Amino acid sequence: MTEKVILAGFGGQGMMLLGRLLAQAAMANSLYVTYFPSYGTEVRGGTAVYHLVISSEEIFSPLIEEADTLIVMNQPSYQKYKEMIKPDGLMLLNSSMVKCDLFPDVKIYKIPATEIASKLGNVLVSNIVMLGAYLTIKKLFTAENILDQLSISLSGRKKDLLAINKQALEKGMQAIHSFTA
Amino acid sequence: MQAICEKPESFIDTPTHFCPGCGHGIVLRLIAEIIDAWGIRDKTIGLAPVGCSVLAYNYLDIDMCEAAHGRPPAVATGIKRVHPDHFVFAYQGDGDLAAIGMAEIIHAANRGEHITFIFVNNAIYGMTNGQMAPTTLVGQKSATTLSGRNPSNDGYPIRVCELLSVLEGSSYIERVSISSPENIRKTKKAIEKGFKTQKEKRGFSLIEILSPCPIYWRMDAIESMKYIDEKMTRTFPLGIIKDWE
Amino acid sequence: MKQLLTGNEAAAEAAIYAGCRYYYGYPITPQNELINYMSVRMPQVKGTFIQAESEIAAINMVYGSAAAGGRTMTSSSSPGISLKQEGISYLAGSELPCVIVNIQRGGPGLGDISASQADYFQSVKGGGHGDYRVIVLAPSSVQEMADLVYDAFDLADKYRNPVLILGDAQIGQLMEPVEFKKEFRENLPQKEWALTGAKNRNRKIIKSFYPVKGELEVFNAKLQNKYKEIEKNEVRYEAVNIHKADVILVAYGTSARICKEVVRKSHQFKFRIGLIRPISLWPFPSEFIREMSERARCMLTVEMSAGQMLEDVRLAVEGRCPVHFYGRTGGGVPTSLEIIKKIVEIMPKNRAAKTLLQFAEVK
Incomplete structure (x- = not known):
């Protein structure tokens, strides 16, 4: 098993954390994992893109030439990285911010992550909504795996944020169930 | 016969490499006298710069370290952090401290390093045959200012003490000279005050010696x-x- | 326990494990995670962290702490390492141990902040003025970064010589699971040559200045003998799929990882591709490369530069087999496909190569 995921969005949309949670869950499950950020000179705004490779065998190059999955949070990232998806790959789009073209071979899921997160009361958890959706489709890890990692990331002062992140994860999962239902 | 003046113990008995009439020998001897009087030979580390006093370690019988041109404040910082209870001093000339090493001395002062800087200002680059120093006086002739330092091209002499004194990290700054026995005694007192400043961990000290x-x-x-x-x-x-x- | 860390963070933590308690740095992308990590971690272990006023000051603080007997480190990226070269020459000339981490970025000049291997010459041929060498170790994974940084401190002390860790933006910022398995060192024994104050002993001088005619030549001979000893004892490399290989790739660090991908893909064909991955770039594994060049049909050096290690490979091979080159510059990272295409290009008459080409073209 090898899963190559490209995550992209505005700096500040939480792509870093999304990928990190998956990477840590992979590590906790004794899988090989590489997680590589590639950013421009902008500290805020700009496009942040992360290459995440999870595999049952040793990973050589951490740079993804063709992605199995593309998780995209905004339009500029979509324009920039859409061609990196492999035929019959998976695209998860934050439809609150991304308008997409037709990709005949690609499975596309549109999740209004920004709206869902805003309704929960914190737009910053849109990344976790996407994570919930991704988990439901690919089933690499259980929600518990991710919640374990979240509680490690959100210890101390950020502990209060755990509840809303958990809700965001569930909303993301439900969003996919409503597609399939 | 009774000796009324002896070579300090920490001063090495060796032929000097300094030119006739040079002031370095006087200053180095004063340091040796203080090290003897304070009994701190075994807990003092000195820094020799690049310039005329590059061979300062030939005269002082203590642990000494060389530094690249202008870098004694940085090297001394690295030493002091390993031995915070030792006396660390850097011996620097005007080119070393106020030209190539200006950034290092300003930041050592700004960090309030517990180090004593002995800054020998003779307003000239001696070792390289007499070029203009950052402290060369306006109108003073040198190998690179043959008709005298001209501010419109060469800028002005830098007053290091005044410059460093505005930094919050500097604690004790004095300018002295060795132009007379009285001034030499004052210089010794000033260097002792510098050592006292670091002994009491009061921060950065610098003694400029004309x-x-x-x-x-x-x-x-x-x-x-x-x-x-x-x-x-x-x-x-x-x-x-x-x-x- | 495994932790998910960037290569930069792993380098910092490994240094702490190795007993480094004096770190001096200056911010520069892409090594910022290292200096940031040290600023938090050093106070926790009662060590010294100073954000210096410049890379020049940082390397000279390292010089001071090394002279005083401490385990000390600095880190930077290419333009900053250029600034440190004066200090590195003095460290080598004064025989002071320290560890320097270079997380390379593209050059020349300000270049860019993406991964590059264009500082090879600067690293292995001296870098600053004078006849000297630094030991250069090149990790290709985060775990190896941790392991090599730890070893670097021992090597530096063993030979009283600076050790350079040559990474790049990718290794520095890549996150991988890493484990610190070696002993956590504290209160290391005092070094007999270090400046500690002349208590009950003769005074010591740390210097690189030998103005008396003839003395400097004697000192240089001593250095050269030391370097010969290092060349004899400290060569490190990894060989993959090397025996009966048609083509042997030679690559280090990030490029070597991509070459491993090529080796893996080649298993699908009747075409044998091997890889020699130098881990110590100086001392360079010349002898092993020479030995292998007698058996291989050709070698292909792959670098993120215009061809620097290539020269050392050719010097090792001495014409025993053709040595080809594939490189990307200016922040470009080669893909496995590009390397396969290059292999096909240099072996055009080989049938197996044609199958490989078909594979490459299908992709």
Whole structure:
């Protein structure tokens, strides 16, 4: 098993954390994992893109030439990285911010992550909504795996944020169930 | 027969490499006298710069370290952090401290490093044959200012003490000279105060010493002492510029 | 326990494990995670962290702490390492141990902040002025970064010589699971040559200045003998799929990882591709490369530069087999496909190569 995921969005949309949670869950499950950020000179705004490779065998190059999955949070990232998806790959789009073209071979899921997160009361958890959706489709890890990692990331002062992140994860999962239902 | 003046124990008995009339020997001897009087030979580490006093370690019988040109404040910082209870001093000339090493001395002062800087200002690059120093006086002739330092091209002499005194990290700054026995005694007192400053962990101390270079000032030893008193001190007034006491 | 860390963070933590308690740095992308990590971690272990006023000051603080007997480190990226070269020459000339981490970025000049291997010459041929060498170790994974940084401190002390860790933006910022398995060192024994104050002993001088005619030549001979000893004892490399290989790739660090991908893909064909991955770039594994060049049909050096290690490979091979080159510059990272195409290009008459080409074209 090898899963190559490209995550992209505005700096500040939480792509870093999304990928990190998956990477840590992979590590906790004794899988090989590489997680590589590639950013421009902008500290805020700009496009942040992360290459995440999870595999049952040793990973050589951490740079993804063709992605199995593309998780995209905004339009500029979509324009920039859409061609990196492999035929019959998976695209998860934050439809609150991304308008997409037709990709005949690609499975596309549109999740209004920004709206869902805003309704929960914190737009910053849109990344976790996407994570919930991704988990439901690919089933690499259980929600518990991710919640374990979240509680490690959100210890101390950020502990209060755990509840809303958990809700965001569930909303993301439900969003996919409503597609399939 | 009774000896009334002896070589300090920490001062090495060796032929000097300094030119006749040079002030470095006087300053190095003062340091040796203080190390003896304080009994701190075994807990003192000195820094030798690049310039005329590059061989300072040939004269002081203590642990010493060389530093690249201008870098003694950084190297001394690295040493002091390993041995915070030792006395660490850096011996620097005007080119070393105020030209190539200006960034390092400003930041060592700004961090309030518990280090004593002995800054020998003779307003010339001696070792490289008498070029203009950052402290060369306006109008003073040198190998690179043949008709005298001209501010419109060469800028002005830098007053290091005044410059460093505005930094919050500096604690004790004094300008002295070695132009007379009385001034030499004052210089010794100033260096001792510098050592006291670091002993009590009161921060950065620097003693600027106006010192003669008869060879590249193109005058004899006595004239050069007069030159310090009459010319140099007009640009570089003597006195305590900053004190913690 | 495994932790998910960037290569930069792993380098910092490994240094702490190795007993490094004096770190001096200056911010520069892409090594910022290292200096940031040290600023938090050093106070926790009662060590010294100073954000210096410049890379020049940082390397000279390292010089001071090394002279005083401490385990000390600095880190930077290419333009900053250029600034440190004066200090590195003095460290080598004064025989002071320290560890320097270079997380390379593209050059020349300000270049860019993406991964590059264009500082090879600067690293292995001296870098600053004078006849000297630094030991250069090149990790290709985060775990190896941790392991090599730890070893670097021992090597530096063993030979009283600076050790350079040559990474790049990718290794520095890549996150991988890493484990610190070696002993956590504290209170290391005092070094007999270090400046500690002349208590009950003769005074010591740390210097690189030998003005008396003839002395410097004697000192240089001593250095050269030391370097010969290092060349004899400290060569490190990894060989993959090397025996009966048609083509042997030679690559280090990030490029070597991509070459491993090529080796893996080649298993699908009747075409044998091997890889020699130098881990110590100086001392360079010349002898092993020479030995292998007698058996291989050709070698292909792959670098993120215009061809620097290539020269050392050719010097090792001495014409025993052709040595080809594939490189990307200016922040470009080669893909496995590009390397396969290059292999096909240099072996055009080989049938197996044609199958490989078909594979490459299908992709």
